[in-house]
Structures are given as structure tokens and as C-alpha cells.
Amino acid sequence: MTQETKITALIMAGKRSGRLDPLAANAGVSQKAVVPVLGVPMVERVVQQVAACDQIGAIRIVAHEPDEIAELPTIAALMKEGRLKFAEGKFNIVDSVFSGAEGVTFPMLITTADNCLVTPEGYGEFITKCLAKDAGAAAGLARKEDVIAADPEGQKKFYQFRDGAFSNCNLYWLGGQKALGAAEIMRGGGQFVKFPSRIIKAFGLMNLIRFRLGTGSKEKLFEQASGRFGVKLVPIELSNGQYAIDVDNQRTFDVTERLLKKREEQSAA
Numbered sequence: 001m002t003q004e005t006k007i008t009a010l011i012m013a014g015k016r017s018g019r020l021d022p023l024a025a026n027a028g029v030s031q032k033a034v035v036p037v038l039g040v041p042m043v044e045r046v047v048q049q050v051a052a053c054d055q056i057g058a059i060r061i062v063a064h065e066p067d068e069i070a071e072l073p074t075i076a077a078l079m080k081e082g083r084l085k086f087a088e089g090k091f092n093i094v095d096s097v098f099s100g101a102e103g104v105t106f107p108m109l110i111t112t113a114d115n116c117l118v119t120p121e122g123y124g125e126f127i128t129k130c131l132a133k134d135a136g137a138a139a140g141l142a143r144k145e146d147v148i149a150a151d152p153e154g155q156k157k158f159y160q161f162r163d164g165a166f167s168n169c170n171l172y173w174l175g176g177q178k179a180l181g182a183a184e185i186m187r188g189g190g191q192f193v194k195f196p197s198r199i200i201k202a203f204g205l206m207n208l209i210r211f212r213l214g215t216g217s218k219e220k221l222f223e224q225a226s227g228r229f230g231v232k233l234v235p236i237e238l239s240n241g242q243y244a245i246d247v248d249n250q251r252t253f254d255v256t257e258r259l260l261k262k263r264e265e266q267s268a269a
Contacts, residue, residue: 006057007127009050010100013043013063013113014089023253031065033113034072035247038260042247043113044072050111051078052120055127061113062100064089101180107131110172114247116256118171122243129236130173136231137179140171141218146241154245154255161218166237167244179231 013033015021021032029035033043040048043061050056051074059078063069066086070076078084087100101108109127111118130138144165147155158165174180222233247253 007055008058008104008108009056010108010110011061013061014096015064037116038257041072042116043069044074045116046113048074049120053123055124059084060087060100062087062089062096106176108174112170115170116247117242117245126171133234135173135234136175138173138234138236140169140236140238141166142169142238142241142244147244150241151255163217169243170246181229
């Protein structure tokens, strides 16, 4: 893969308006993205893994408070190389994606600053599968069995389909400019398990019924959404259940540190 054909990575590192994240408060920092996870600020950890993926070229970070993030050593070095730039965080996550996508070269991978367990191999697997399926837009998913095998406390909510239960990995794919319209699915913030009305808006009423009953396949649900958004939407099943565990609260923070420590011990051995 040449530099010209490499994937652009967009890392969402914004903060919620009006309140300090509890993890940031506990760590004594101003924003969640710089909370240390096993001694490394989470956004720096994610950037390290993204930058180490051979299929990824340019990197953009979407942030409301970029100055603090820009001082982190890995990020400062990549900025000096010209490989990493910042984009302005907006009030809504979808508008933040639009901000980050301005002037980028597609395809584009989207991940989050709290996705501390995704490895360069995980990003590579996602990219390879998206390209193989010629996806206009895609979302990464992990099977419930794999997530529980990674850590029983890692994830509590799963999407039930006919072919099994899955968890979102906070990994998304936009194949081109037209695919930005599919990002509207996330305007309400996602969390379809908690807010079924968002499924109706994104996928339609019949798909909500199939989703609730677990009678439809994930492929069928994405196929139906493809028609609504005019772009080929594809579910991408990933091989490692750890990729579905992000740092969302104290429970998942503890799980993430536990898994990272185990990785370090295995690597040292």
C-alpha cells in the first residue's frame, strides 16, 4: 500500500459540554482524553497504536481543547512530521466528524480516544475487511462470546441478531465523501440499546421490531439502512473481543488496565 492509498484515521477526542467527566475528575485533569491508563494518557496510547498500523497514513484528532493533547510526546512528534493535525470539536458528535473530515483523503477510519485496547493489528484487520467488502460505510462489531472471553466485566450491553449477539467496537469506516451522510446515524449519540427511537430514525420501524425480537441478521439491518442513506453499509465482525471494551467509566477503566497489564506481562515473557 503506497502513501497515496493509505487510510486516513480520525480520532474523536472531544469532551461533553457542561460537565467534567468523572474519570477526568478522579485523575485531576481537565478532559477525559488525557486520563492516564496504565501510566499513558489514553489519547496518546490510541495514537501510538493507530500510527503503528502500516495501512494508516494521515491522522487527525478532533478535540475541543487541543493544546493539552498537542503537548503529549507522541502527538507532538507526529505533528512535527506533518502526519498529524487537529480539527475543531463541535457540539454534536456528527458535526465533529464533519469537521474532522474537511479536506481529508478517503477512505477514512474513525475511532475514539478511549479505544485503548485496539492494536495496530486490529486496525489493520478492520481496514482489510472493509476494503474486501467494498464498504461505503461500516461499523466494527465483536461477538458476545469473544467479549466475555476477553473479560466478563468488559461489556454489559449487546445487540441481539439472528446470528448472535454483538457489541460495538467504536470503529467506523467512511469510504468516500458521500458516506458522510451515513454518519447521521450517530447524531443522537448511538446507544441504540438504550434508545430504540434512534433505530427507527436510522433503520426504520420494521428493523426495530426485528432488532428487538432478534429475528433479523446484522447484514439485513445494514442492507436496509444502505437504502435509506444511499451508500453500502456493512457490519464488520472483528476477531478480538477486547476491541469492544473502551474506557467509559470506572469499571471499564479497571478492566482496560487489567488487560493492558496482562499484555505487557505476556510480551515480557
